[in-house]
Amino acid sequence: MRKLFQGWSGDRIELTAMVAFLALSVLSFAAIAPNFLSVGIFRSMAFQLPELGLLTLAMFIPIIAGGLNLAVTFTANICGLAAAFIVQKFLLENGGLALPIALIVALLTGLVMGMLVGAMVAYVGAHPILVTLGAMIFLRGLGELLTRGGDISGMPPVFETIGHGTLLGVPNPMWIFLAAVVVCFYIMQFTKLGFSIHMVGSNPKATLFSGIDVNRVLVWVYGLSGALSGLAGFLMLARFNSVRVGHGESYLLITILACFLAGANPFGGFGRVLPLAVGLISLQVIASGMNLMGASQHLATAAWGGFLILVMILRAPFQSKT
């Protein structure tokens, strides 16, 4: 196995593996479910994937930085809530402005909440699990308090175009997700911040000794994570025309699973955006394919877990055991 891929970089192997994995899942469902290869199925997948996808990106960046962000789902809820609140309070009459303002409010809310979390991680030095767990429980309580456990609904009709519209045949949420993938890919591969995130994830102390401002990097890491969560919150608001605290809660562990599936190092420092995007699509293919065959949704969840385990086993020969 090792010999076959000699001379390949680890990144190239990961991406190839994810693409192979995607092709395999598409082909198997195409073989057993006759109506799988249809525009309708792919469109429905493209509507469902972006929320999980954005939340996974929000989880991915802190993982590369050697941490994680357990607050992604509730950050998304709170951001959606903030956007819905502003729209309902001030912009119900003015449909044209409602959309961009809701987007900006959601992004900014997420950015600020993320940066606060990042500042806690950086300057207090608490472990990201503790800080983000605290933030997660806090935001959940706050959200439930504000909404009294119910949901806020009734957005202007223009939100429909984002949530359910298509452009060039591709659902709008998918465009948003793809844009986020491109932005994240660019940041992680071609900017000082991305470079520093990888270094911090491997060894924050040595990174500090190289003159990189590790604290500032951490603030940005969680800031970006928050903003991506905010974008996911905005998308949920647009898709469901409502916000309920707790929506998407079950995605939390799946986002972590997707990161590791795509080869992110659990100890930080390594992982690529593109295998992550491809891996996510594969997960969606499995879920939609099983759904189409009338299998229980829970079976799909079980399949995801099984998949992660399988991938870990296949990956083992490529990792040195030191």
Added chain:
Amino acid sequence: MPDYALRAQNVTQKFGAFVALEDVSFDLKVGEVHCLAGENGSGKSTLIKVINGVNTPEPGAQISFYDSAPAARVSPTDAKRHGVHVIWQDLALFPDLTVAENITFDSFIAAPFAPRGTAAKTDRAAQIITRLGVKLDPHAKLGDLSIAKRQLVAICRVLDANARIIFMDEPTASLTRKETQTLLDIVRKLSGDGISIVFVSHRLAEVLDVCERVTVLRDGAFVGSYPTEGMTQKRLSTLMTGLDLDEHPRDIENFGETAIEVRGLSRDAEYDDISFSVRRGEILGLTGLMGSGRTEIALSLFGMTQADQGAILIDGKPVNFRNSRAAIAAGIAYVSEDRLNLGLVQSQSIIKNTASTVLDDLAKPSFYLSPKRLRALCIDWIARLKTKVSDPRLPVSSLSGGNQQRIVLAKWLATNPKVLILDAPTVGVDVGAKAGIFEIVRELAAKGMAIILISDEASEIHTHTDRVLILRGGKVHKDLKPATVNEEALEEMINA
């Protein structure tokens, strides 16, 4: 009683096409202290693993213990029966167990469900400790002990397992001078008790001090076994490297302007009233025992800590570094003594490590960081510092100690510093590679860089500095020109 504890002949070991050992002979007398010398990759560890039964050599080897018949390989059971034990550099102890539990661990494996830390075990451990004549609390948790004490625990552990042939891998690498002396005394005591000891060390001075014979390996080949009587450090390093390293002490008089000046610098509990200046082209030595304040001063010059009192002047202007970024911007570079944890991000690529100090320059004019520019920078420095790198995308941990240190130098030279602080730059670096590093350092000084060399090796300080400050208890104890004294006198002054 036979004379020899171990005789090995015609030992060859191949890993695929790579020949790790070629026709090596090694013998060890009963009660002898024998040094196994050679640079990294010379085959020392492979030979040890053949003898303790981990590796199977190529057919044709003849290995015998005491008066047993020669065999073509050693099985782990044979090794155990003849009391062969290896204390690897990482010691392989259990930080969460007590000293007594660590010492008696091997009997613990034999009976996994026996209760922990019984009185009988503690007694047995205490007996071993007394036999060795050291101070160790059997009830102390191993994780709370210093490296030197852990080393003693590791020795007690192999004694408890009835060791008769002990291999010690770099046992003094992280010990202070005084701790090293204690350890060497214990080694002599064990050899007096008829235990044979094989000592693997980079520190040639102590090798010549404690060992009776030395066997030298180079690139897997057997160079020879020599008595240490009459052997010099210089000859031994020539045997190990195959190079005739000729280093002259520095003799330079005219330097440039003062690059960095320190006036009355003090920091609570670290250093007190330190003053010195370094001119362009000058190499200042900063030496003293561990805890004398040498590294602490460097950390303040580098902005990692702040002095309570006193002033730092760069090119005559007072500076006040709030963090390392400010120090780097002012032209200070710091090569840390801890290459593994602070000097390099070991798991990341050689390219990333080289570029990590100059991101702001590389990202100009926008925030776009071009992979091509990163790579070009790295390739350029690899060539300039003659670093052996097969692929700059590999993790920096794939390089040898000497080449890693060249990457550390590269990442700091890329910042074009005025003042280069080298903190123990040759720790874990081979004899040959050491010479290479100092060649670079002296060249940098010749081009006008001010250099501060921190080291506790008297020979390095003596050969490579123009002036030396000997620190003791955080204060300047002596300030002298090394050329005015001989190396032994300098060594005496550092350790007194």
